Amino acid sequence: MTSEGAADTVDQDVFGGVDSHTDTVHVAVISDNGGHLADAEFATTAAGYVAALAFLTAHGRVIAIGVEGTSSYGAGFTRTARSHGHPVIEVNRPDKAERRRTGKSDPIDAYAAALSGRATSSPKDDTVGGIRAVHNTARSAVKARTAALNQIGQVLVTAPEAIRAKYGQLKGTDRTEALARLRPAGDALHVAVLTALKSLARRVKELTAEHDALTRALDAEVTTHNPGLRAAYGVGPDTAAQLLITAGGNPERMRTEASFAALCGAAPVPASSGRTNRHRLSRGGDRTANSALYRIALVRMSGDARTRAYVARHVAAGRTKKEIIRMLKRAIAREMFRCLTTTVTTPGIADLRPQRQAKNITLTAVAQHFGLWPTTISRLERGLSRDDDLAHAYRDWLQAA
Structure with a gap:
């Protein structure tokens, strides 16, 4: 290759693709018009990742790198690529129908990832x-x-x-x-x-x-x-963790609350045909996140006054329990998206227990006044459960006592 040809190669825009495994990553390079340029295999070590990036940059300006498994086998390469300033795109596994048509090998998967690298799906970060x-x-x-x-x-x-x-x-x-x-x-x-x-x-x-x-x-x-997410009614450590894992530490990658609902399998899917116009329950998305929304819905149906009133209205309207839970999960997904993508302030409760103890008031006395169990007041004081209305009423009562 002449020096002029080499310069042309370096000046061209290219996309990278990575098929990741336990011990190796297979890297492919394509031109901006989709032409296959080269592919090679590298070890899943720090030196291997640097060599893989050097292989990509040797073929031109790297516009983006599509990586399969950015949160699993491709996590190490993703971190290294980002630290070198390369944009990384998360790609899905190859479509089964396409795989049956073209076959499967590491180069085929790497080139497919490179083609997907021209998309705009940002991977989750490490936070x-x-x-x-x-x-x-x-x-x-x-x-x-x-x-x-x-x-x-x-x-x-x-x-x-x-x-x-x-x-x-x-x-x-x-x-x-x-x-x-x-x-x-x-x-x-x-x-x-x-x-x-x-x-x-x-x-x-x-x-x-x-x-x-x-x-x-x-x-x-x-x-x-995310204190706002953890403080939401019915959200415990396990459900909060699952929603954070599903959304990732950079939830701005999800543009709308509808996209988050679809990611959690809580968005209705059109199922219309001809004269039939209807929607059906989504069976896709992250099923563990869907399970988290389901558990939140059950907790709120059991103890949240607003949710119980909501359920009562829809029962009176003739809807089944399954339909009501489906609607609740969609509404909860909207609320969780807001907690994940914006800073939600949580009212302070640290002053409640010191005020009660300073006035020698027992948990039992507080519980009897509000018609609740002492455990409910204790959990509120310790921040294990959130009830803003009760906290405000409790504080006003303590100040007046």
């Missing part, structure tokens, strides 16, 4: 990476604890009659505590079964303590990251 790690670990602890509890039940089903009669009738924490204190004795069969039950019960206790500690850490993380 919620810690929340994602703690959230996933907490959920895995719940799954492991559930598996251990199920195994205890299965062992008791086939256990000798004496063991089954003694421990089979116990439930929940009582059974776990009793089994954890066992001292296996008897014949070989009884010793083996009791040893297994004791080990499983201790595992359940350890996983419960681990999950509680992770939940406290998760609560602190999400409250620091």
Whole structure:
């Protein structure tokens, strides 16, 4: 290639594409009109990422890089590319129909990512990476604890009659505590079964303590990251973390609340044909985010006065519970989008407990005055639940007392 030809190559606009794996990333380069220029494979190391970027820039001005899996296998390359000033575009996995037509290989996927790099979907940033790690670990602890509890039940089903009669009738924490204190004795069969039950019960206790500690850490993380979201009614540490993970630390990538609702699978999908004009429930989107919205809806239907009034109106209008929950999830998605994309101030409650204690008023007295349980007042004082109307009424009552 002549020096003039090399200069032309460097001056041209190119797009990059990355097919990421555990040990390697396959990088492809295309011209601005979609022509295939080159592809190569690099290791998933710091040096490999730098070499991959040098390979891209050697072919021209890099307009954008499409990366498959920016939050998983491609996270390391994404961080390096961004630190070098390259715009990164998050791309979806290749369409199944297209894959059946063209086949699959690392170069094919990399070129497909490069073509997708001409789109405008920004990837999530790393600010919620810690929340994602703690959230996933907490959920895995719940799954492991559930598996251990199920195994205890299965062992008791086939256990000798004496063991089954003694421990089979116990439930929940009582059974776990009793089994954890066992001292296996008897014949070989009884010793083996009791040893297994004791080990499983201790595992359940350890996983419960681990999950509680992770939940406290998760609560602190999400409250620091987005106090307005965490303070919203019905939003606990797990649901707040899931919504933050779904939206990413840079929620400005979602342009409208409708796009967030669609991302959560809470937006109605047109299902019209001919003379039929209707919508159906979306089955797409992030199903874990949809589950988070569902849990928020259930909590609000149980304890939020405005939501209960809303449900009552629609029940009187003849709508089913399923339809009402679907409408609630759409409305909650709108509220969550506002919490994720704007700064929502939360009224201070730190003064409530000191005021009550200074006047020697008990939680029971406060609860009786407002017709609530003492636990409700305690959770409000500690910031574990939010009720702005109750907080204002409580403060006014304390000042007048």
